[in-house]
Amino acid sequence: xxxxxxxxxxxxxxxxxxxxxxxxxxxxxxxxxxxxxxxxxxxxxxxxxxxxxxxxxxxxxxxxxxxxxxxxxxxxxxxxxxxxxxxxxxxxxxxxxxxxxxxxxxxxxxxxxxxxxxxxxxxxxxxxxxxxxxxxxxxxxxxxxxxxxxxxxxxxxxxxxxxxxxxxxxxxxxxxxxxxxxxxxxxxxxxxxxxxxxxxxxxxxxxxxxxxxxxxxxxxxxxxxxxxxxxxxxxxxxxxxxxxxxxxxxxxxxxxxxxxxxxxxxxxxxxxxxxxxxxxxxxxxxxxxxxxxxxxxxxxxxxxxxxxxxxxxxxxxxxxxxxxxx
Numbered sequence: 001x002x003x004x005x006x007x008x009x010x011x012x013x014x015x016x017x018x019x020x021x022x023x024x025x026x027x028x029x030x031x032x033x034x035x036x037x038x039x040x041x042x043x044x045x046x047x048x049x050x051x052x053x054x055x056x057x058x059x060x061x062x063x064x065x066x067x068x069x070x071x072x073x074x075x076x077x078x079x080x081x082x083x084x085x086x087x088x089x090x091x092x093x094x095x096x097x098x099x100x101x102x103x104x105x106x107x108x109x110x111x112x113x114x115x116x117x118x119x120x121x122x123x124x125x126x127x128x129x130x131x132x133x134x135x136x137x138x139x140x141x142x143x144x145x146x147x148x149x150x151x152x153x154x155x156x157x158x159x160x161x162x163x164x165x166x167x168x169x170x171x172x173x174x175x176x177x178x179x180x181x182x183x184x185x186x187x188x189x190x191x192x193x194x195x196x197x198x199x200x201x202x203x204x205x206x207x208x209x210x211x212x213x214x215x216x217x218x219x220x221x222x223x224x225x226x227x228x229x230x231x232x233x234x235x236x237x238x239x240x241x242x243x244x245x246x247x248x249x250x251x252x253x254x255x256x257x258x259x260x261x262x263x264x265x266x267x268x269x270x271x272x273x274x275x276x277x278x279x280x281x282x283x284x285x286x287x288x289x290x291x292x293x294x295x296x297x298x299x300x301x302x303x304x305x306x307x308x309x310x311x312x313x314x315x316x317x318x319x320x321x322x323x324x325x326x
Contacts, residue, residue, distance in 0.1 A: 074106070161193055175218075
């Protein structure tokens, strides 16, 4: 691991100022992803700015009737919070599915959103990868891509975003509060993460020095009827092959509203807007659920070894919709 300097920021403004003053500086939260990348030589910051005391770890009601989650809140506290479990159960389920208990105790909400991909080519600096060495190519397209993207990928990158929590937040339509060099702003989800295009090294729309300070959940009463389902290669801690987050609002057997997002299929948490539109006003039947899922996945462009993800994603989505409807 490359030697680095360490600083601790007292508040968001001082954190942003510290990062803007130094080249090759990075924020440090729980460190559960960043430290791994530093050990591998993928991340080589000259300075780490610790922001665990710069942002809040509180989880509290927001002025709009939703929930405001401080960026420094630990994942384990988020998953256990009674309001989250009662009003946004998909979020609690996603966090619990995301890692081992030890990692959840360390990982922060802000850091969770900024996880880098677990693509094996990205994590091996001896191999070409457009994410850590732009222009070197994407060997995953012809190599090991079984767990990589089937939607929204490009010739430059087929990596997937690894966060389970982010999938639930995208389905819920969360807002991310950001402190930056130019002041504060709010970034919607989806919208924080970006598709690879020809700049796969940029995972998000954040600018240099930007610090996530909080995540805000909207007041969404029907999110109390929600579920997160994750399919993985083994029952123990593993990243999603495919995951689904669904909230469903029913009245007399008809879908009044819904929120759907998919994980493990794209470079971003994939909000299934086509499926949502198809379901609003439709009967809550297996046939309609299947039709909506097929509509969403019609644009998938799987590679040879991950084509199985298309029927898998369809079947998991239809299954979860059916469970919520019953």
